[in-house]
Amino acid sequence: MPRRAILLLSLSCLALAGPVAAAETFGLGGDQASLAARPQGEWVRQARALERRADWLGLLAWGQDWARVDAKNPLAWFVQGRALGEQGRYDEAIAAYRRNLRLAPGDVQARNNLGNAWRDSGRPREAMHAYRAAVEIDPDYIQAWRNLGLTFYLMKGEAGVAQALQKLQAIDPQLADVWRALAVQYSVTGDERVAREAIRVWRGLSKARQARLFDVIFDKS
Template sequence: MPKRLLVLLTLSALLPAGPAAAEVRTFGLGGDEAALAARPQAEWVRHARSLEKRRDWAGLLAWGKDWARGDPDNALAWFVQGRALAEQGRFPEAIEAYRQNLRLAPGDVFALNNLGNAYRDNGDSRAAMLAYRAAAERAPDYVAAWHNLGLTFYLTKGEAGVARALDRLRATDPQLAAVWHALALEYAITRDERVARDAVRVLRGLSRAQRKRMFGILFDAG
């Protein structure tokens, strides 16, 4: 699956920029756990962004590991590792890093989205779609998850599978078919924000039972 077709949440999109600052010194702490724990959050964040911008994935991974050593309960430290590991093609390790992120912050839809990407790139399309689904369920207006879910569904099931799912949705509830088509198919292709906004408005009007029924039909579609 072409990676460029799917949305990867970057640190630049997730982490606050903070005030302008001189380049962070990254060496000299060694194994000093106390020094790692004392390092301010803003410093960890700024340098993580800098390493990502330079595409220094080995450096970003080392930085994320040090961050987790100093603050193992910080979900962002694990997100950083997942980001670096995925870029290095180490998808099973990226999956575990994002899963640790989610153990610490179960509602983190950004980690769920990137977990889906790691599953997808590791060849597990169903696990990827389940992760995207969880992100979309937690944050219905998080269109990146819908985009990724729709494209993965299409590339996994093909046009025939998409048509069968839409037929079943229309037969059950035309609103469900309209939402799925707009958010996960039309928006995924056009990236037209108006399409996404209109679909999200309809989605918010659906009951939890309706949304559950929609996902049930989609995940049962052959």
């Protein structure tokens, strides 16, 4: 199974089932040889199962075992970041996602989750930088756009959102329309059709025009 299978973990969908004892269910731990003998597919399948059960302690132990035998696998660190974030251990989650991203810089889901950890630890500006990096790599990753808009609102409030839109309107009305759709309409309604149309327009803009939008929302203009 390819490393990109991490996207199949469906991390945006949280299971409602209660936790189970992962050590009993999956046999966590063991000697180095038995751990190393596990195929990639088994590591991924068990991580999914633990996540579905919301067994964050079990998922963390599973990710730690995975990293013991394959420290260069970004999925092992992603799993730990996911589990740590759900336990409110944000600094450790941030460290795990950073390790993930050193190994797989293009992993937009890890960048989005890193942003969540920054945001939930009370550092929204760092969170916005993580979301920005995700959408610059993959503009179609709409969850990061939504998080970027919501975090911008968290920092600036309604007045700040209105001020940014006014500034964009004066600089480039099309940018104002895109940001309004992504940061206001989509963030509030969750209507993916709104986001998809805005992203279609966004993809047609030059890199320089795209950069102007980020300059405004990051107070660089």
